[in-house]
Amino acid sequence: MQISVRDYARECAEQGLRGDYSVCRADFTVDQPYAYSDEDQTVWRTLCDRQMKLTRRLAHRSYLDGVAALGLTGRIPDFAEVSERLKAMTGWTIVAVPGLIPAGPFFEHLASRRFPVTNWLRSESELDYIVEPDMFHDFFGHVPILTQPAFADFMQMYGEKAQGLFDLGGGDMITRLYWYTAEYGLIGEPGQPVKAFGAGLMSSFTELSFAVEGAGANHVPFDLETVMRTGYEIDKFQRAYFVLPSFSALRSAFETADLAAIVARARDLPPLDPASLKDA
Numbered sequence: 001m002q003i004s005v006r007d008y009a010r011e012c013a014e015q016g017l018r019g020d021y022s023v024c025r026a027d028f029t030v031d032q033p034y035a036y037s038d039e040d041q042t043v044w045r046t047l048c049d050r051q052m053k054l055t056r057r058l059a060h061r062s063y064l065d066g067v068a069a070l071g072l073t074g075r076i077p078d079f080a081e082v083s084e085r086l087k088a089m090t091g092w093t094i095v096a097v098p099g100l101i102p103a104g105p106f107f108e109h110l111a112s113r114r115f116p117v118t119n120w121l122r123s124e125s126e127l128d129y130i131v132e133p134d135m136f137h138d139f140f141g142h143v144p145i146l147t148q149p150a151f152a153d154f155m156q157m158y159g160e161k162a163q164g165l166f167d168l169g170g171g172d173m174i175t176r177l178y179w180y181t182a183e184y185g186l187i188g189e190p191g192q193p194v195k196a197f198g199a200g201l202m203s204s205f206t207e208l209s210f211a212v213e214g215a216g217a218n219h220v221p222f223d224l225e226t227v228m229r230t231g232y233e234i235d236k237f238q239r240a241y242f243v244l245p246s247f248s249a250l251r252s253a254f255e256t257a258d259l260a261a262i263v264a265r266a267r268d269l270p271p272l273d274p275a276s277l278k279d280a
């Protein structure tokens with residue numbers, strides 16, 4: 001059964017989460033009153049300037065093209081303006097949320113080509129690390145790659161299929177797929193150096209360069225079922241990064257796989273250890 005906004009607001013308050021969930025609509029969205037302080041704008045520019053020095057070298061070109069097309073770096077983005085540009089490119093829009101939202105509504109937004117973005121930004125003292133995802137992670141990390149048509153299609157399909165797989169007992173498995181693609185995905189097109197596109201990497205000052213060019217980074221060829229079976233840890237550098245040959249390969253693998261059969265085969269098995277997977 002889906003959790004109500006009121007119950008979720010209470011749980012978040014008890015956990016000390018920062019967003020104001022008391023003003024959520026039924027789909028967990030809120031407004032983005034564009035009333036950021038000078039300090040907020042400075043933090044945004046500092047984060048973007050610092051991170052763009054890395055992404056120019058280490059991010060896939062479709063991510064960089066997305067940043068340029070959406071105009072994200074000069075000031076805190078206006079959700080409505082970015083939505084208009086993104087919609088013209090791949091049909092996606094941005095909706096503001098107070099922070100993490102429950103899985104069900106999150107999937108429903110993705111299935112409708114709406115990406116939920118947190119409407120508050122970390123403070124100056126949190127430039128390097130923040131526990132909850134904030135606007136920088138959500139916007140700078142996730143949104144630019146939604147201009148890439150095949151990845152945009154994958155994310156919509158993910159939203160359409162994820163709840164059904166949760167209901168089959170595949171919650172961990174489908175979450176791992178998101179983790180190793182949308183958050184920590186790499187791409188190595190034929191004849192090209194490996195580049196990054198996942199949001200966890202794009203918004204990390206330290207892990208992005210480790211993941212792409214670190215001597216100890218474990219690059220593993222993408223295989224849908226292997227990804228869905230591989231465990232992960234949230235507060236350490238990843239011990240495996242899956243490398244896609246192309247975004248359309250991801251879309252096609254997800255579109256054609258018998259996901260229910262994969263879940264049935266593996267849901268009761270222990271997760272694979274990422275460190276045990278072989279380098280590409």
Ligand SMILES: [Fe+2]
Nearest residue numbers: 133183199200
């Ligand atoms: Fe994320």
